[in-house]
Amino acid sequence: MIVPITGNVTYTITLDPTVWIFDDRKILLDDAFTGIHQNQDEEDELEKASERWNQAVYQQKINPPVNKSISRMEGQKFLENSYVMPIAEFLNHAKVNEDANRVILKTASGEENIPLEALEESFLLFALDGKPLKEDGPVHLLYRDGSNRENPIKGIQKIVVQ
Numbered sequence: 370m371i372v373p374i375t376g377n378v379t380y381t382i383t384l385d386p387t388v389w390i391f392d393d394r395k396i397l398l399d400d401a402f403t404g405i406h407q408n409q410d411e412e413d414e415l416e417k418a419s420e421r422w423n424q425a426v427y428q429q430k431i432n433p434p435v436n437k438s439i440s441r442m443e444g445q446k447f448l449e450n451s452y453v454m455p456i457a458e459f460l461n462h463a464k465v466n467e468d469a470n471r472v473i474l475k476t477a478s479g480e481e482n483i484p485l486e487a488l489e490e491s492f493l494l495f496a497l498d499g500k501p502l503k504e505d506g507p508v509h510l511l512y513r514d515g516s517n518r519e520n521p522i523k524g525i526q527k528i529v530v531q
Contacts, residue, residue: 490514
């Protein structure tokens, strides 16, 4: 259930979609193609910047960080909805080399060859109705414009940047 990003990158990284359900960067599948998540990202960044400022100013008075616990209502929501994860941040962590321009998606049924730009602007579907994609997963690739929403690239097991 892991997906390595390898090839023409500085750092080979491994994605584990099974833990993304608890990641704040996930986006509801229904909101992914509407642009709603973009405004939320801007608001989240403002909140984070504000919190960093407060920590810097009041550094002496800060208590140890505590993980935000998940309410029962939030937990139930996680088990009912479908989620996607933008892949761009993971590509930034892998540090794709400047001369890279193509990507091979190795799937259970073969290979898909797509432009790097298309991958950077894509989502990885990792949970359908709150459950991981076990049969044809671990992830499906959906283009940001929704053009392949009805027919995503399924069963991605490895991402090779060229």
